[in-house]
Amino acid sequence: MAKTVNVWIDGHHLEVPDTMTIIEAADKYGINIPRLCYHPDLPPTANCGVCVVELAGSPTPKRACCTPVSEGMKISSNSKKLRAYRKTLVEMILSNHEVVCPTCAANNKCELQTLANNLGVDPDALPNILHKKPVDLSSPSIIRDVNKCIACGRCVTVCNEVQTVNALTFSDRGIEAHIDTAFSNGMATSPCVNCGQCTVYCPTGALREKSEIDQVWEAILDPEKHVVVQEAPAIRVSLAEEFGMELGTVTAKKMYAALRKIGFDAIMDTNFTADLTIMEEGTECVAKLKAGEKRPLITSCSPGWIKFMETYYPDLADCVSTAKSPMSMFGVLAKTYYAQEQGIDPAKIVSVAVMPCTAKKFEARRPELRDSGYQDTDYVLTTREFIRMIKEAGIDFKSIKEEEADEGMSFYTGAGTIFGATGGVMEAAIRSAYTLVTGEELEDIDIVGVRGLQGVKEATVNVPGFGDLRVAVAHGLGNARKVMDAVREGLATKGESPWHFIEIMACPGGCVGGGGQPYGNSMAMRARRGEGLYEEDRKLTYRKSHHNPEVKRIYERFLGAPNSELAHKLLHTHYFERSVSTGQVVKEATHKHH
């Protein structure tokens, strides 16, 4: 049991539980102790030493991030000695850092830059001793630039402990210590699933997405090309915070206006294919339920999760929905359905996806996702890259006049928009699966049991004619591992899965917490963005995917029915087994059936 203790920081009296560290107590009361490697979402590693404080009666300063509070503790967070310590530490870090702030992807978001600025550090106080090492460009998703790395260890913690992906590690020791992949093979030859959580937690620009901005501008400025753009659900709720508006504000129509101003030829929306995914995946789920299937159905939207599953759970690949992700459904339809409807040569179409995700860049390059006869999705921009393009185009996002998207593949329901938050796909699927099973409409459509940031969420929904539908939702791959281990065990010992239907998202918080989201991400910010999407859902006229008029239209005019032969050919995929050491394909895990 936690006891309440009295501590004093800089003379302020605080009452806090004795389970807290000094930095947690200070944060709770709004006292900002300078820090660098510490992040509130992650266990402290005590690598940098910037958060040192003085304790009455202690001869040496202590690190606030890993020193627990105790009764009567008198803490000083600011003194001549501490200021000198911190300055020296930051000067030493800068002396072994590639200081190229103006062009760095993390400029203005870099925690080292901010700290150096706040402390008034002279960047030339110590000579720069950096021995430049090659930048790891092997991954299609993530660039790892060890020259900007300060060895804080956040990426190692998030990769190994939060995500349990086990791609990054500390290598060597002492002055030689650095972060690496096993045998320095590079990210592309590691179990990295491209989730990009390392990029959002990196305090500097050492980890970032592989930018495709130049290729997208090239396409936009090419009069021969017809550039179609789609935006993931999470994008519309992640722009406001970057342009002086309140965190969690949904700005879908400003987003469309900005895309049009940048010069995209057709502004569509991934939310449309999110609704379509529900029709395909929901139908697949209902077929399984009706057949009394003992193995669960697991969602397939999250590309980080898919590669993780292929690496660590290929034996359960047959449980994963064959439905492509909303992005890839959009990609293939842009070059088939849309091309046909508009009378445009698909060879001239360039399909761009704006995603909160670094793993989508990997997904877009999967060789099996070429059912249109072309690479279905040509380029993927992360939220961060899109924001850079808005800024490059000189758009005043806050005051830009709202515009509508173009018609055809852009209409969406509340079910589509909540795909961006953990539990959203499950909730959307239940809203429609209920109707698919019973032929009736679900009245109380707010399935709050699957909302929120608990790591693994469970709910039971009574579906007349079927019985109790048991569902689980996991976000963050460490939580996915727990659920998958339970499924594996359930199947081995009892011959059935503990749940019928499971949603898994690779990133903590779901897509609003994606690896392509703005730097300076925290769980608190992810929660707020998620709430923004649920608010939008409440306000929309249509809140069930099967009510989407454009979805109905695509089935009438093009696909026939959910899970039809054409739907299977274009909208469904298959999976592989991958090496745990290198992430490379070993063999097919499931077959594409058509």
Next chain:
Amino acid sequence: MYKEICSKYAPTKDNLIYILHEIQDTHPQHYISEEAVEAVSEYLKIPSNHIYGVLTFYTMYSTKPRGKNIIRLCESPPCYIKGSDNIMRKLRTELGVEEGGTTKDGLFTLELCACLGVCGNAPVMMINDDVYGDLTEEKVEEILEKVRRRK
């Protein structure tokens, strides 16, 4: 081969160091390969990247193939004061390799190491399990010749 070594030890994490040592000691090139790490990873259920972290933390392990004989010259202060850098220069010219390098004939790998605990005979080096002290440039030539002849 790696599986065989692994199976001599219980599959618990504390055996990692011992297994790695045995793999390295029994390998003709005195190193731990990626394949070896994969086998150990599977046996102990420790991810490869963690094992790589351990391998690179301890200087006694090598992740690169090495020569038949491993020379470790001490670079700690007592040996340095007694001229270990001259010995290093001599070794480099005699062998034609830099620090960490392996001779073309695969006979020697040249490494630097921390204190070997025989400071009274500084400068000191080890070749495999044998210690050679009070080194001079002439002595280095003799020792290398002796080891070469041993093959």
